[in-house]
Every structure is written in C-alpha cells, then in structure tokens.
Amino acid sequence: MPSAAPAAQSPARKALIKMGLVRDIDLALHLPLRYEDETRITPLAQARDGSTVQIEATVTTSEVQLRPRRQLLVQVDDGTGTCELRFFSFYPSHLKTLAVGARLRFRGEVRGGFWGRQMLHPAFRAASGELPRALTPVYPTVNGLPQAYLRRAIVTALQRVDLPETVAPDLPPLPLGPGLWQPGRSAMTLREALQFLHHPPPDVPLATLEDHSHPAWQRLKAEELLAQQISQLQSKRARDHLRAPVLAIQTAAEGGDLPTLLRAALPFGLTGAQERVCAEIAADLARGVPMHRLLQGDVGSGKTVVAALSALVAIDAGWQCALMAPTEILAEQHFGKLVGWLEPLLAPRGLRVAWLAGAQKKKERASMLALVESGEAALVVGTHAVIQEQVRFARLGLAVIDEQHRFGVAQRLALRKKLAASQLEPHLLMMSATPIPRTLAMSYYADLDVSTIDELPPGRTPVVTKLIADSRKDEVVARIAAQVAAGRQVYWVCPLIEESEALDLSNATATHAELSEALPGVLVGLLHSRMPVAEKRAVMELFTSGAMGVLVSTTVIEVGVDVPNASLMVIEHAERFGLSQLHQLRGRVGRGAAASACVLLYAPNESGRVGETAKERLRAMAETSDGFEIARRDLEIRGPGEFLGARQSGAPLLRFADLQTDTLLLDWAREAAPVLLDRHPALAERHVARWLGGKADYLKA
Structure with a gap:
C-alpha cells in the first residue's frame, strides 16, 4: 500500500521554518523585542495622557461610521470614566465581540482629545480568567505568524528543551560587578535566565531588559560569545594541522630573488607599513601551515604592490599564484599593473601572467587554461572564472582574494580546494579596503591573522x-x-x-x-x-x-x-x-x-x-577621511551583520551580544574558549551546537 501523504504544513509552521525556528533551542533563544504589561488593570480615572494601559470596561455603544472614512467607533465605561475606541480596520467578528453590553479588557495608548479620551486600535480580549503574573512578551515575527501562535510554540519549547549547563565552573571569572552572573558561581542557570527573559515579573526594572544589562541578558551574551570564540578556535586549530607548500625566498643566481628584483625596478619606494606587512606575509609563507591572513588598508594605501611581492615569493619558490577580484574592471586594473611590473622579471624564466574572465572568447580562454595547467602561467589574474572546475593549476601555492567581503564562503572554499589532490592547501591572502574595527576583527576574524597598512604613500593629495x-x-x-x-x-x-x-x-x-x-x-x-x-x-x-x-x-x-x-x-x-x-x-x-x-x-x-x-x-x-574612523562609524550605524556582507549567509552570527558595548564579555570569551575546549571538550562541542547549529561552518571559511 502506498504510504500516506505527509500532512500539509500550516502557514504559521512554514513561517516558523522561514525564520529558522526549527529546533526547541531555536525557539527558546528567540527572545522578545519588548514587553506589554497585562498584569494590572488601570482605572480610566487614573490613566495618564499618553500612557499605555490596560482597562476593563463595558461597551456602551458600537457603530460603523462611513464618513470621513469607514471606521468602527466603540464607547466604553469602566465605572470611573469613559473612553472612545477607534478602529480603521476591522472584521465582522470584531463587531460581534465588541457588541453593546460586552465586558472586555482593552490595552492601548490613552489620548486626551476635544471629545474626551480615546484609544486607537487597542488590543482587546474577554474580561475573564486571572490576570497574567508576568509581562507579556512581544516577539520578532513575519507575516503569517501571529504573536499568540509564537508565544504558545515558545512556551512548549521551553518545557521540552534539554538545557544542561555547558559553561564549566572552572572558567575565568567575568570582569563584571557583584550581583551579575558568574560562570559556575551564580544561582541563575541558563534555563532560569531564559524563563526570566521570556516571562519577566512585573516589578523588574524595564530599563535593564531594554538595554540588555540585566544579569539574565549578561548570561546569554557571554554564552553566545563563548560559542563563537570556541568555533573560531576549533577552525584555527584544524587549519594548523593542515599542510601547505613551504614558500621560502630562493636567491637566484642571476642577481637576486624575484621580490628584490621587483623592489629595484619599481619607480617608488615602499612605506614602512608596506615593508612590515610584506615581512609578516613572507614569514607565514615560509611555514608549512596554510596562511590565513587578512591584509587591510585604506583606499590607496598600496595593497596591490604587497600582493605582487607576495606572489613573487610563491613564484620564486616554484609555485603558482592566483589573484581573484569581484569585478572585471577591478581584475583588469590589477592585470594591467601586474603585467607591467612582473612580465619583465618572469619572461626570462619562461613564465607569464595569465588572464581569466567570464567574457573571454573561447579560443583565448582555452589557451589561458593550457598555460595554467602546464604551470607556464606563474600568476593567474581574473574574476570568479579563476575558481571554475575546468581551471586546473599545476602547483597553486598562494591564492589572493581582493575585496574579500564581496565573495561568498563557497567561493573562498572552492579556491582553497584547488590543491586537494596533493593533500595540501594553498596559502590564502585576503585583501580589503574596508578596514575592520578592532572589536569586529577580534570576534568575526578570531581565526584570522590581520595585517594592517596604516600609512598612505607620500604624495597623496587630501x-x-x-x-x-x-x-x-x-x-x-x-x-x-x-x-x-x-x-x-x-x-x-x-x-x-x-x-x-x-x-x-x-x-x-x-x-x-x-x-x-x-x-x-x-x-x-x-x-x-x-x-x-x-x-x-x-x-x-x-x-x-x-x-x-x-x-x-x-x-x-x-x-x-x-x-x-x-x-x-x-x-x-x-x-x-x-x-x-x-x-x-x-x-x-x-x-x-x-x-x-x-x-x-x-x-x-x-x-x-x-x-x-x-x-x-x-x-x-x-x-x-580616515578609513578606520569611517569603518568604526559604519559599524555603529549598520551593526556587524550588515557591515560584514557576504561573510554570513544572511543571518547575523551574533544575535544578542553587541560588539560596541560588550567588549568586556568578548575579552572574557576569548580567554575562556581555550580553557573550555582543552579541559571539557564534550561540553565545548555541545555548547557550540546549541548556540550556532549549522552556522559554525561560516566562521571557518
């Protein structure tokens, strides 16, 4: 017999999946945007103008008016005063519920007007049952997912979810004041913190919930940052076990190594900052562990010449280099510069700079692919075309990605897999003219070494x-x-x-x-x-x-x-x-x-x-005009998720912690991550799975 067809999902269930609220833990960690106080009834006579209150009153009149526009006008009386309720959108069911004589609870903003007190579109429900004992949470949601459905789903998830403690008691103490949560030293468990934040008692100071300074919030933010730092540390350690070609500078018999020859041929000298980052990169390339370095510098700081010198270290050691840029115009600019600088040095060795782009003619592309596969193309410059399957490198030792934030995780991983057959990984140098503020680099790029060109070449006009x-x-x-x-x-x-x-x-x-x-x-x-x-x-x-x-x-x-x-x-x-x-x-x-x-x-x-x-x-x-100050302000205005662009797959990796204000928590997480990972590996694994789920992969690219 054929198996029964699966039951169709309700629109609310589909909306939950769309929001990524699939596991019980996802729902438990879906925290309120704000709260409504439905724990008390305020007599109309005591309601201050402009305040949001809950009243319990009887409907005295209810009528639909058509002018000046269609609206439902309801008059109510709670025994201490009267109030007019105005609804511009309503359904036939509302007319039944708001019939004359009905006793209801209404919640909304009370406004004083010429004709007396008013509420616009108040929420309403039958005046029966006990008043809630906790504030009512209002959650972030999407179309098709009503608050009531979401609240029920979260209450059920909180009852079912398994929340054993994953933060070991022997972690370093948090550098926060007395009375705040401390790992292993505070009475508030994770379950209690979540229960509190979903249903806080009415006497809690609302300001501590709104500015996320309450110990329950501190607990969640610290745990989230800890998960992220552990994930970064795991990927860094995994990378340290990988092997990469050793690209040490070889002094050539005919008068010097390639980087030295280029320095001598350039019509300008390098700045101190450029020399410093060149040395940092060369030291990485000389190790047998894959380099994973971000080269950041302001617009016009001279990143291209650093990339050229790094490429020559790889070429001098007998390996190939690939340089990938997000647009054809930018890739062509690089190609023009690099051909001018490098071809005179490479031609005597029978080597060339190759060009790969999507819009190439078939014949030209085929000849370039042959050069790459034979190894004659020592440097390959291009767009996404560089990482396509048919591009086979003879010996790819270094991959340079310009404007790296424009490339998705999958594209960066594809470039790294070009050496897979030899059990090696190429070294990876990523360049960005959008400097990353220190707190962001510490958090999102904890597994990345960062080199910064913090000096502009002389002669640049302000x-x-x-x-x-x-x-x-x-x-x-x-x-x-x-x-x-x-x-x-x-x-x-x-x-x-x-x-x-x-x-x-x-x-x-x-x-x-x-x-x-x-x-x-x-x-x-x-x-x-x-x-x-x-x-x-x-x-x-x-x-x-x-x-x-x-x-x-x-x-x-x-x-x-x-x-x-x-x-x-x-x-x-x-x-x-x-x-x-x-x-x-x-x-x-x-x-x-x-x-x-x-x-x-x-x-x-x-x-x-x-x-x-x-x-x-x-x-x-x-x-x-300082790129680092611009980046700091940009982070303030946009927040880290948007600032980083393609590093994420849409959802920001930090939901609760704020890198601008939670630097103390971030410092603690960086210190605590290796302790938890080394002393309690099973707890660390469970902690990362709870907080990041499948997103951990995006931190590893």
Missing part, C-alpha cells in the same frame, strides 16, 4: 568633501566645466536602484545626456553594468588615457580604478549609499598632485529632510 543639496546642481556643473578646462578629469556617480536595473540605466543615461548638453566640446562617457565588456573596456581606456573629460557611471568604478588626473568626484543621491561605499568612491580621486574634491549631492525628501541614518553617514564623510 580630498576635500562637500555636502551640497541637489537644488544647487548647476553650481556643481559649473565647477566641472572649470576642472575640465584646467585639464583635469571628473567622475559623476549615479546610484544603483536595487529594485530595477532598467531604472539604473535610465537614471545614468539621463545624467549623461544632461552633462553632454551642459558641457559642449567635452567628451562625456557612460559606464554601467549592462554594457558589453568590450564597450566598458573602450570607455575606461578613453578615460584612463585622458581623452574623456567626464565619466558618468554607476558604482562599477567603486574599487581599484586608478586615474591620477581625476580630481573631482560627484556622487548623486549620496544619501542612498553606504558609508564604506562612499569612502571607496571618494578614494578614486586625490591620486595625483592636483587638489581634489568629492561632492556629495543629496536630495531631501518632500518635507525637506534627509533620513537620520543617511544624515549620520553624510556627516561622517564630511568630518573624516
């Missing part, structure tokens, strides 16, 4: 940043005309409109037409993501060569584009951009000797204002 309302666009166009007349070049960046690529295009195209008309005799170019690669290349060549005065573009020029003659950057609708993106764009100018400026054109809304978050971003841009 960029003046101006905030200008778009009503003054004419003045900006006049400024552009003056810059072009002086022989300078200008970028004009249009925002990406996520909902519609067609809108992006029409927006950029309209701006291009306007500027072409306003600047007769000036070649104005257009660059956007939908153009064929050959066309993009042609436009960039015209701009790079100086033949084109103004380049109108969407954000495809955000990183890596280097035109020293460009002295003005105009960013239209700057309020729509993220802070690090604005900083990256600003970094496209100020690369030569000419005084440079960045104009942030913003468009106020109908009420003449700019949103609070956008205002904070624009203010930060005007006040500082």
Whole structure:
C-alpha cells in the first residue's frame, strides 16, 4: 500500500521554518523585542495622557461610521470614566465581540482629545480568567505568524528543551560587578535566565531588559560569545594541522630573488607599513601551515604592490599564484599593473601572467587554461572564472582574494580546494579596503591573522568633501566645466536602484545626456553594468588615457580604478549609499598632485529632510577621511551583520551580544574558549551546537 501523504504544513509552521525556528533551542533563544504589561488593570480615572494601559470596561455603544472614512467607533465605561475606541480596520467578528453590553479588557495608548479620551486600535480580549503574573512578551515575527501562535510554540519549547549547563565552573571569572552572573558561581542557570527573559515579573526594572544589562541578558551574551570564540578556535586549530607548500625566498643566481628584483625596478619606494606587512606575509609563507591572513588598508594605501611581492615569493619558490577580484574592471586594473611590473622579471624564466574572465572568447580562454595547467602561467589574474572546475593549476601555492567581503564562503572554499589532490592547501591572502574595527576583527576574524597598512604613500593629495543639496546642481556643473578646462578629469556617480536595473540605466543615461548638453566640446562617457565588456573596456581606456573629460557611471568604478588626473568626484543621491561605499568612491580621486574634491549631492525628501541614518553617514564623510574612523562609524550605524556582507549567509552570527558595548564579555570569551575546549571538550562541542547549529561552518571559511 502506498504510504500516506505527509500532512500539509500550516502557514504559521512554514513561517516558523522561514525564520529558522526549527529546533526547541531555536525557539527558546528567540527572545522578545519588548514587553506589554497585562498584569494590572488601570482605572480610566487614573490613566495618564499618553500612557499605555490596560482597562476593563463595558461597551456602551458600537457603530460603523462611513464618513470621513469607514471606521468602527466603540464607547466604553469602566465605572470611573469613559473612553472612545477607534478602529480603521476591522472584521465582522470584531463587531460581534465588541457588541453593546460586552465586558472586555482593552490595552492601548490613552489620548486626551476635544471629545474626551480615546484609544486607537487597542488590543482587546474577554474580561475573564486571572490576570497574567508576568509581562507579556512581544516577539520578532513575519507575516503569517501571529504573536499568540509564537508565544504558545515558545512556551512548549521551553518545557521540552534539554538545557544542561555547558559553561564549566572552572572558567575565568567575568570582569563584571557583584550581583551579575558568574560562570559556575551564580544561582541563575541558563534555563532560569531564559524563563526570566521570556516571562519577566512585573516589578523588574524595564530599563535593564531594554538595554540588555540585566544579569539574565549578561548570561546569554557571554554564552553566545563563548560559542563563537570556541568555533573560531576549533577552525584555527584544524587549519594548523593542515599542510601547505613551504614558500621560502630562493636567491637566484642571476642577481637576486624575484621580490628584490621587483623592489629595484619599481619607480617608488615602499612605506614602512608596506615593508612590515610584506615581512609578516613572507614569514607565514615560509611555514608549512596554510596562511590565513587578512591584509587591510585604506583606499590607496598600496595593497596591490604587497600582493605582487607576495606572489613573487610563491613564484620564486616554484609555485603558482592566483589573484581573484569581484569585478572585471577591478581584475583588469590589477592585470594591467601586474603585467607591467612582473612580465619583465618572469619572461626570462619562461613564465607569464595569465588572464581569466567570464567574457573571454573561447579560443583565448582555452589557451589561458593550457598555460595554467602546464604551470607556464606563474600568476593567474581574473574574476570568479579563476575558481571554475575546468581551471586546473599545476602547483597553486598562494591564492589572493581582493575585496574579500564581496565573495561568498563557497567561493573562498572552492579556491582553497584547488590543491586537494596533493593533500595540501594553498596559502590564502585576503585583501580589503574596508578596514575592520578592532572589536569586529577580534570576534568575526578570531581565526584570522590581520595585517594592517596604516600609512598612505607620500604624495597623496587630501580630498576635500562637500555636502551640497541637489537644488544647487548647476553650481556643481559649473565647477566641472572649470576642472575640465584646467585639464583635469571628473567622475559623476549615479546610484544603483536595487529594485530595477532598467531604472539604473535610465537614471545614468539621463545624467549623461544632461552633462553632454551642459558641457559642449567635452567628451562625456557612460559606464554601467549592462554594457558589453568590450564597450566598458573602450570607455575606461578613453578615460584612463585622458581623452574623456567626464565619466558618468554607476558604482562599477567603486574599487581599484586608478586615474591620477581625476580630481573631482560627484556622487548623486549620496544619501542612498553606504558609508564604506562612499569612502571607496571618494578614494578614486586625490591620486595625483592636483587638489581634489568629492561632492556629495543629496536630495531631501518632500518635507525637506534627509533620513537620520543617511544624515549620520553624510556627516561622517564630511568630518573624516580616515578609513578606520569611517569603518568604526559604519559599524555603529549598520551593526556587524550588515557591515560584514557576504561573510554570513544572511543571518547575523551574533544575535544578542553587541560588539560596541560588550567588549568586556568578548575579552572574557576569548580567554575562556581555550580553557573550555582543552579541559571539557564534550561540553565545548555541545555548547557550540546549541548556540550556532549549522552556522559554525561560516566562521571557518
């Protein structure tokens, strides 16, 4: 007999799964956003104007009015006063429940009006049964998942979930004040902490729940950070057991090793910071353990030359290097620079720099793949094409990933697997022009060594940043005309409109037409993501060569584009951009000797204002050009989940702890993680499974 078909899932059940609330522990750790006090009844005569209260009253009138709009008006009396309830959306069932004579409990904000007291859309229920003894939790939810269903699911999960203590009593004490939870030394168990936070008693100071300073909150945040640090430590230790090729510098007979030859050939000297990070990377490459290093430095700090010198260490030792960038324009910029620097050194050894990109002609691609497989291509530069299956490296020793936050975990893992056949892993160097604040590096990158170029090369011109309302666009166009007349070049960046690529295009195209008309005799170019690669290349060549005065573009020029003659950057609708993106764009100018400026054109809304978050971003841009300060403010504004982009698979890995304010807890977790892992490995395993589930893998890429 065929087996019975599985029962269809209810919309609420599907919504739970969509929110990742699958296990009992997931529900137990799904904490309230806020609380409602339904533990007491307030007489109307004592309710203060503007306060949210619960009243118990009898319906005296109930009628549907059609003007000025359809609404349900209900008058109630609790014996101490009367109140009008107003509902703009209601169902036939509401009319039955709110019939004259019904005795109900209503909860909402009491407002004093010309016609007496009012509540808009209060919650209501029958006035029966005892009052609850705890505050009523209000949970984060999605469409199709009512609060009542979610509350019942969480109560059931809390009863069923197995919550043995995983925090051993011999962990270091927390550096917090008396009365707060301490590992193994406090009466509050994890179960009690969760029970308390889901159903706090009415006398608890609400402020300690809202600012997460209550001992129950401290307990949860400390446990969460501990799980994350253990996971990071496990992946670091696992990596320390892997083997990688030993890439030690070989002194060549014909006059020196390749890195030394490149230093001698470069038209500029390296800064102290560049020399320091080169030494850190070379020391890692000389070990037989895979390097896992993040190279971070502000826009224009000279990360590419550090990558080139690192690549030459690998090549000099007889291995290949791959450099992967997120966009074809950025990859081409790297390729152009690296060919100029490295080919004169590699050609005498019969080696080449190869190029791999998605838009390559079949014949060119086949010849490049052959060079890579034979080992003749010592350095392979490209986009995602570098990690495709058909790309077979002869001996990949080092993988460099630029703008690493733009690549997903799976892509980084694919690059690391290119040496799998030889039981070795390539060394991994990730580069980012979005500096990571210290607390974030300690938390999300605890298994990663971080090298920082904290010094700009001499000769970089400071960029003046101006905030200008778009009503003054004419003045900006006049400024552009003056810059072009002086022989300078200008970028004009249009925002990406996520909902519609067609809108992006029409927006950029309209701006291009306007500027072409306003600047007769000036070649104005257009660059956007939908153009064929050959066309993009042609436009960039015209701009790079100086033949084109103004380049109108969407954000495809955000990183890596280097035109020293460009002295003005105009960013239209700057309020729509993220802070690090604005900083990256600003970094496209100020690369030569000419005084440079960045104009942030913003468009106020109908009420003449700019949103609070956008205002904070624009203010930060005007006040500082330091990438590390920008990153700190960006973290403050956006929070760690969004700041890190593709490192996560959507859900932030920290739900409760705040890296800005919980640094003491983070320091404790870093100290406690090796103790728990070494002395109580089974507890550590259970602790990570409870808190991270399958997300632990994302910390290991």
